[in-house]
Amino acid sequence: MNLDVSDDDTLLAALPHPWWVANDDQLLLRRQSSPERLEDAIAPEHWAEFQRRWQEGIETRRPWGLQLQWLGRWHWLAMQPLQNELWLGILTDISALKAAEAQLHEADAVWKLALEATGDGVWDWYIQSGVELYSPGFLRIYGYAADDIPPSPEAMDALTHPDDRAQMALDRADHFEGRSAIYRNEHRVRCKDGSWKWILTRGMVIARDAQGQPLRMVGTHTDITERKSSETLAWRAANFDALTDLPNRRLLAERLDHDLKKGQREQLRVALLALDLDHFKAVNDSLGHDAGDALLRQAAARIKACVREVDMVARLGGDEFVVLLSELGEGPAVVERVAGALVHSLGQPFELGLQSAQVSCSIGVALYPDDAPDAATLFKRADQALYSAKAEGRDGYRYFTRSLQEAARSRARLGDELRLALARHEFRLRFQPIVMRERGLPPEAEVLLRWQHPMLGLLGPDSFLPLAESTGLIHEIGAWVLKQSAAQLTQWRRELAPDLRLALNLSGTQLRQWGLSVTDWATRLGQFSLPGQALVLDLREAQLRDPQLQDLFKLPALRAAGFSLALDDFGSGDSALACLSHPGLGQIKLARPLIQALRPDSRSDRWITALTELAHAEGLHVIAKGVEQASQARLLWELGVDGLLGQHLAPAMDAEAFSRWLQER
Numbered sequence: 001m002n003l004d005v006s007d008d009d010t011l012l013a014a015l016p017h018p019w020w021v022a023n024d025d026q027l028l029l030r031r032q033s034s035p036e037r038l039e040d041a042i043a044p045e046h047w048a049e050f051q052r053r054w055q056e057g058i059e060t061r062r063p064w065g066l067q068l069q070w071l072g073r074w075h076w077l078a079m080q081p082l083q084n085e086l087w088l089g090i091l092t093d094i095s096a097l098k099a100a101e102a103q104l105h106e107a108d109a110v111w112k113l114a115l116e117a118t119g120d121g122v123w124d125w126y127i128q129s130g131v132e133l134y135s136p137g138f139l140r141i142y143g144y145a146a147d148d149i150p151p152s153p154e155a156m157d158a159l160t161h162p163d164d165r166a167q168m169a170l171d172r173a174d175h176f177e178g179r180s181a182i183y184r185n186e187h188r189v190r191c192k193d194g195s196w197k198w199i200l201t202r203g204m205v206i207a208r209d210a211q212g213q214p215l216r217m218v219g220t221h222t223d224i225t226e227r228k229s230s231e232t233l234a235w236r237a238a239n240f241d242a243l244t245d246l247p248n249r250r251l252l253a254e255r256l257d258h259d260l261k262k263g264q265r266e267q268l269r270v271a272l273l274a275l276d277l278d279h280f281k282a283v284n285d286s287l288g289h290d291a292g293d294a295l296l297r298q299a300a301a302r303i304k305a306c307v308r309e310v311d312m313v314a315r316l317g318g319d320e321f322v323v324l325l326s327e328l329g330e331g332p333a334v335v336e337r338v339a340g341a342l343v344h345s346l347g348q349p350f351e352l353g354l355q356s357a358q359v360s361c362s363i364g365v366a367l368y369p370d371d372a373p374d375a376a377t378l379f380k381r382a383d384q385a386l387y388s389a390k391a392e393g394r395d396g397y398r399y400f401t402r403s404l405q406e407a408a409r410s411r412a413r414l415g416d417e418l419r420l421a422l423a424r425h426e427f428r429l430r431f432q433p434i435v436m437r438e439r440g441l442p443p444e445a446e447v448l449l450r451w452q453h454p455m456l457g458l459l460g461p462d463s464f465l466p467l468a469e470s471t472g473l474i475h476e477i478g479a480w481v482l483k484q485s486a487a488q489l490t491q492w493r494r495e496l497a498p499d500l501r502l503a504l505n506l507s508g509t510q511l512r513q514w515g516l517s518v519t520d521w522a523t524r525l526g527q528f529s530l531p532g533q534a535l536v537l538d539l540r541e542a543q544l545r546d547p548q549l550q551d552l553f554k555l556p557a558l559r560a561a562g563f564s565l566a567l568d569d570f571g572s573g574d575s576a577l578a579c580l581s582h583p584g585l586g587q588i589k590l591a592r593p594l595i596q597a598l599r600p601d602s603r604s605d606r607w608i609t610a611l612t613e614l615a616h617a618e619g620l621h622v623i624a625k626g627v628e629q630a631s632q633a634r635l636l637w638e639l640g641v642d643g644l645l646g647q648h649l650a651p652a653m654d655a656e657a658f659s660r661w662l663q664e665r
């Protein structure tokens with residue numbers, strides 16, 4: 001990169017060294033304490049080399065440097081290309097060092113030669129003057145010429161691999177501070193041709209000042225590239241399976257050990273899935289061993305595609321694989337999703353050249369810490385579960401623990417039933433009125449979803465919505481809720497209460513997906529011609545702040561679709577008052593715990609008073625949720641709350657009962 005130096009020399013004047021600026025023809029245009037011509041400053045014996053390097057510099061336009069005698073003293077000349085074909089020359093006086101070097105030269109030369117004879121390169125670092133010298137053998141290792149590298153430790157550090165620098169600095173500091181007798185470090189150095197070489201450096205401080213600060217350090221570089229690459233090869237051979245390139249049993253054991261320790265520390269679950277292909281032997285027998293190999297390789301890729309990057313897939317040998325799922329936040333639901341995906345994926349036909357083959361797989365699942373306290377037992381339990389899966393007809397997964405197995409079965413069954421529930425018209429809507437303080441405020445009700453299960457009876461959302469989320473059914477169910485609510489609301493507004501509003505609670509997943517097609521659902525709701533704000537969307541604070549949803553709430557289409565926003569469960573956890581000024585917000589709904597703690601002159605009492613005043617100042621209505629007692633209701637009215645929601649005041653009812661409630665109002 002060429003530097004841009006402006007005509008005024010303020011920047012250059014700040015340099016701690018003499019400098020000059022010349023054009024390509026060596027005409028000095030600006031200078032600081034230099035003679036008018038370069039040939040008057042540079043010693044004649046360096047002139048030819050200087051000219052050679054100058055021509056090279058013009059061709060490459062890259063920085064270069066040279067040791068030379070300038071006005072009779074040894075200097076390091078660093079040349080930097082500037083814009084407009086100009087050059088900046090900066091001079092560092094190294095004559096003291098040269099003198100010392102000359103003095104030591106004779107003695108040094110002997111041991112440096114001796115060291116070089118071993119094939120190593122030698123470095124010699126004058127710590128306090130910041131100069132480092134390199135032997136010819138040192139430069140030869142990397143293919144550099146004498147003047148390619150400025151004589152400074154920074155120049156060498158810049159050629160060190162970034163990943164290795166931190167450890168090198170630590171090892172160096174250990175030696176400087178006397179914690180290690182010899183400085184020793186392995187790192188990579190960039191060669192002139194751009195490749196990297198692994199080297200072992202060893203060194204020692206050989207002079208310190210009166211305060212014990214290091215003055216001079218010498219050491220060697222030994223090329224260990226070959227050893228490193230054979231070490232890497234040996235490590236791969238010891239830890240990876242040659243056929244599939246997956247980690248083998250040994251690496252798996254190491255990782256499992258690490259994950260169990262972490263699991264114990266952070267109270268996280270770990271799942272071990274032992275997977276074995278079913279009737280794989282038949283593929284070998286009918287299509288040949290090579291086809292069997294190809295199938296195993298494809299199976300490995302399919303297994304990896306079913307898990308996250310952080311999970312480990314290992315091959316133990318033959319057609320046996322292991323999947324290690326760590327940091328299981330959501331618990332068994334994730335295991336089931338992965339196990340289900342594995343069974344499905346490995347059940348698809350494999351294309352093996354001109355032929356194809358189909359197998360299935362059996363999986364045994366064991367969980368830490370539920371099933372086993374240590375790695376060995378966990379392996380054993382997963383194997384036992386795999387044995388059961390095989391015994392029970394293969395092509396499926398099985399938990400080691402009976403209760404987990406039962407729970408998985410009933411979740412799977414419930415998932416199947418949930419899939420059918422929409423078609424079988426088993427979902428029901430319930431409407432719970434919000435009792436308003438003033439008759440002038442429009443009547444409003446919250447919409448609640450229930451599932452009329454043929455065997456289990458009426459189920460609340462907690463027992464099926466998480467399943468709907470994890471299976472993706474939430475989108476269809478949500479669309480149904482919205483459509484039903486809009487249709488019902490249109491009818492009631494026409495026949496019973498023209499200003500009635502319904503409040504809906506949609507999941508984050510659903511909102512995110514719908515957010516993308518907001519015009520879509522605006523059009524869909526358009527069929528019902530509901531006026532603005534007829535539907536209230538209940539949002540929790542996290543949703544209101546979710547960056548992926550921001551645009552949705554700003555969209556005029558949302559209002560055009562007939563929605564206003566309510567901030568749900570306000571005052572639970574760490575609510576931020578800033579949320580109250582969110583545009584589009586019409587209501588806040590105070591969280592249940594705040595209402596349950598309500599007593600006259602209590603903290604909750606003061607909180608509700610303050611929040612209500614603040615919300616009113618922002619033009620928002622305040623609804624209290626979970627009002628269970630008449631005394632709470634009285635107090636809340638006194639505090640200025642606009643509406644109350646509670647079983648005690650008005651329970652959730654079906655459409656027919658809610659119609660009657662509207663009529664009797």
Ligand SMILES: Nc1nc2c(ncn2[C@@H]2O[C@H](COP(=O)(O)OP(=O)(O)OP(=O)(O)O)[C@@H](O)[C@H]2O)c(=O)[nH]1
Nearest residue numbers: 276277278279280281282284289292293317318319
């Ligand atoms: N192609 C190939 N086959 C292998 C390799 N290693 C083991 N095998 C064969 O894989 C088969 C695995 O045996 P099993 O798992 O007992 O046989 P299976 O037919 O899958 O039987 P089930 O697991 O009981 O369904 C044996 O026939 C082994 O010879 C390999 O690297 N490549």
